[in-house]
Amino acid sequence: MKNLERVEKIAATYNKLITPYDEWYKANKWIYDLEIECVKKALHLIKKETGYVNAIEFGIGTGRFASYLHNPEEKINLKFGMDISLEALKIAKKRGCIVWLADMNSVNFKPGIFNTFVFITSFCYLTKYEKANILKTLKLHSENTSSFIIVGTVPGETPLGQIYSQQRNYIEFFSHIEEFSTSEELINLFESQSAKFVKYWGFKIVDSDSSSSIKEEVNDFTVFLFKLE
16 A cells, blocks of 8 residues: 555544544543653653753644643643644644644654654554654754654553554554554664664553553553664
C-alpha cells in the first residue's frame, strides 16, 4: 500500500471515531493520569538539563497531552503539534493548541526552533523506513542545539503489547499500526540514528480499578527519552 493511501486510511479512521477516541481518556482517567505523569517526568528532566522545553508533538490528536502539559510558568512550552486527522485537530485547537494538518513524515519547520520532539502513541504508526527517515530529519533540524525525543508507547514484549498485537485484525485503530516494537528494538533503532537512550518511565496496567503508581520498569505504557547527538 502506498504511503499516501495508508495515511488517508488512518486519517479517515480517526475522523470517524474521534469522539469515542477522545472519550476513552475520560473513561480511563487513571491510565491517562499515569501517562501524563510519565511524560511530565521526561519533560522535567529535559528542562533540568537545558533550562527550558520548547516542544512539538507529532500526532497531537485531540491535544489531551499537549494542553495538559503546556506550562509557560515552568518554561515548558508544549502547545504546537501536527496530525493527519482534521476532526482531532478541531478539538485540539479548542484546547488551546497551535496545530496544523500534516503528515509527520513531512517535517517542515525552521531548524533550531524546537528542542524537544514528542510522539505519544504515534510512533508505532510509522513503517521501519519512516521511523529511520524521521529520526534523520529531526537530527538535521536539531543541528547545533541540544535536542531530545520523547516516545510514549506500548512495547511489544509487554503483556498489553502482546494483547494489542493479537487484536490488530479486530480493532480498527490497531489495524493501521505497523508494529509494536519491543523496548530493545526501539532503543536499537534510535541509537543507530545517533539518538542516545537516556531513561524510561513506565507503569503496569492491571485493571480499571487499579491504584497502581509509577514504577521504574518497562511494563505496558512506557515513555522513552532519547537525546540527539
